[in-house]
Amino acid sequence: MQVGEVLLDTGFVQRWIGETAARIHRHRDFLTQLDAAIGDADHGxxxxxxxxxxxxxxxxxxxxxxxxxxxxxxxTLVLRVGGAAGPLYGT
Known part of the structure; x- marks a missing residue:
């Protein structure tokens, strides 16, 4: 499928999930700090x-x-992310 100038193929999906994983990893401590203020400090x-x-x-x-x-x-997200976040992000 082509949307604008982006070809939505398996290569795109793989790069997109890879970049998302890299960004979450880079900001993991910050996400955990945010969660500490209102939750159990495990989100990152x-x-x-x-x-x-x-x-x-x-x-x-x-x-x-x-x-x-x-x-x-x-x-994978449903199975590997704890709490309510796994089903939230995985579905």
Whole structure:
């Protein structure tokens, strides 16, 4: 699928999830500090664990669609991110 100048293929999905994982990792401590003010101070750690696993678990192949890759990533987030955030970000 082509949207504007961006081709939404499996390569795009893989790069997008990889960049999201990298940004969450870079800001993990800040996310945890924000969560400490109102929660249990684990949001940055949980999101880092979940998105790293989602990035590492992507299995590109000839029969995998961009939607299939997003489904793989979402399932991983549900399973690997603790609390309410896993289902929130994974679905």
């Amino acid at each position: 750690v949980n999101m880092d664990r979940g998105f790293s696993a989602a990035r590492d678990g992507l299995i590109p192949g000839a029969d995998v669609t961009p939607g299939g890759m997003l489904e793989q990533a979402g399932t």
